Amino acid sequence: MEKINLKDFRFSGSQLGEIADLRQLDPADKAEMLMSGVDVEERERAGTYLQVDHGRVHCKSLQKGVEILDIKEALAKYDGLPGYFWTQVDPDKDEFTRSAAENLHGGYFVRTEKGAKITEPVQSCLFLKGDMVGQNVHNVVIVEDDSELHIITGCSVAHGSKGAAHLGISEFFVGKNAKLTFTMIHNWAESTVVRPRTGGVVDEGGVFINNYVLLKPVKDLQSYPAIRLNGKGAVARFNSVIVAPKGSYVDSGSRIELNAPDTKGEIISRTIASGGTIVARGFIGGNSVPAKGHLECKGLILGGGVIHAIPELLGSVDGVELSHEAAVGKIAQEEIEYLMARGLDENEATSTIVRGFLNVDIMGLPQELKDVIEKTISESEKDMF
Known part of the structure; x- marks a missing residue:
């Protein structure tokens, strides 16, 4: 930054x-x-x-x-x-x-x-x-x-x-x-x-x-929205899909504070560094019980770039349930070979895997907005590969 x-x-x-x-x-x-x-x-x-x-x-x-x-x-x-x-x-x-x-x-x-x-x-x-x-x-x-x-x-x-x-x-x-x-x-x-x-x-x-x-x-983006769940049974969910091509620096994350009983928080992020740098942050704090929080951060590096995942969980009371899953890596060669064996060339196989990785169905978006995102992904593929 x-x-x-x-x-x-x-x-x-x-x-x-x-x-x-x-x-x-x-x-x-x-x-x-x-x-x-x-x-x-x-x-x-x-x-x-x-x-x-x-x-x-x-x-x-x-x-x-x-x-x-x-x-x-x-x-x-x-x-x-x-x-x-x-x-x-x-x-x-x-x-x-x-x-x-x-x-x-x-x-x-x-x-x-x-x-x-x-x-x-x-x-x-x-x-x-x-x-x-x-x-x-x-x-x-x-x-x-x-x-x-x-x-x-x-x-x-x-x-x-x-x-x-x-x-x-x-x-x-x-x-x-x-x-x-x-x-x-x-x-x-x-x-x-x-x-x-x-x-x-x-x-x-x-x-x-x-x-x-x-x-x-x-060029340079820094974002870290914070949501406080202050009422019983409140729920927060953050979904993010981020691609950083060469020259891009993205420091992005989310913060959820579970401050009341029966609250739930979830942070799900998918990131691809195709030459750029991504700092993927996530924080869930459990300050009341019962409360549950889960953080999932997965990243792919395609054609260079950096992904720095920083998942944080903070429990301050007995009995709070918090979990996280973080992974940064590359597309598995066996996945590419599996699709190629079914008739796709290597670029088509890679594209199919990336589109599955950048799945926005979990966001519950209107179809016309999904279409916009699909078009954007198609135009961005040349930067990814």
């Missing part, structure tokens, strides 16, 4: 203005957004939030029971969002959180009504279009008691970007017996540096599922 100088980036002066119809966007930008799971047609979506560089350009709810606002509007409407804003992430954590706190550009506020079952996903996109632009965003998601929500958030940069920095704060609040599925697809570029800072809390009987997909190059 290299030292990032925020003075290299422009944190002011890049406002695009409101876009009522997303189909009016530049075709190249629409293509990049689509590779992040964002559909400008807004088909089968409960709402959309789009920010380009330093300001919101599109924000609307399309389904009753879910409120979508720019974070600045939400702060004004709800008197600063007491009890929510900057409660899960420390604004003084590092220079990146301080930048976001001191010079807020935007971000989304999404809140469900109590008992609302939002059947279609809300989509958001935090897009970087200008060269050497620095983007500060702060997102707050509140899923009220007994409600359900799926957010698909796609972060991306314009084709040909010469450099950009994304600093994103996200805070999640999952109420009693509520469920939040949060799917993040990063579609960055070789010149992008990324510093998300994420925290959240889950109440009694609540469920938080976090899906993370990074298949394209990124």
Whole structure:
């Protein structure tokens, strides 16, 4: 991980203005957004939030029971969002959180009504279009008691970007017996540096599922979301699929704290280093009983690269059940030979094994989003092999 100088980036002066119809966007930008799971047609979506560089350009709810606002509007409407804003992430954590706190550009506020079952996903996109632009965003998601929500958030940069920095704060609040599925697809570029800072809390009987997909190059990314299960029977699951081609440095992980009885936490990651470097972190802390946690980190090295797996389990009370499984290696030759004996050539056999390894079926994604990921994997294969 290299030292990032925020003075290299422009944190002011890049406002695009409101876009009522997303189909009016530049075709190249629409293509990049689509590779992040964002559909400008807004088909089968409960709402959309789009920010380009330093300001919101599109924000609307399309389904009753879910409120979508720019974070600045939400702060004004709800008197600063007491009890929510900057409660899960420390604004003084590092220079990146301080930048976001001191010079807020935007971000989304999404809140469900109590008992609302939002059947279609809300989509958001935090897009970087200008060269050497620095983007500060702060997102707050509140899923009220007994409600359900799926957010698909796609972060991306314009084709040909010469450099950009994304600093994103996200805070999640999952109420009693509520469920939040949060799917993040990063579609960055070789010149992008990324510093998300994420925290959240889950109440009694609540469920938080976090899906993370990074298949394209990124210069330097550091991400370590932390979720606290504070209510009895709360559940958290992190699924991640990460590929780091040559020139990419990815330091990514997840943290779950089991703070109440009958809580469960699971972290599942699949990583491929195809010339780049991946630091794969995972932490589960058991602070109450009964509680169960499992961490699984598996990595493949294809054509060079480095994977450093750092699984951590911390039990602080008698009777907590925590386990982990970590493995870093290569594709077994006998697996390739098995498929070749059934008519595939070596490249086809290797591709089949990699696609199975990067299986996203466990994420429970809509079919159209699976199709986007499948297309991205196909385009990334030349970097993998």
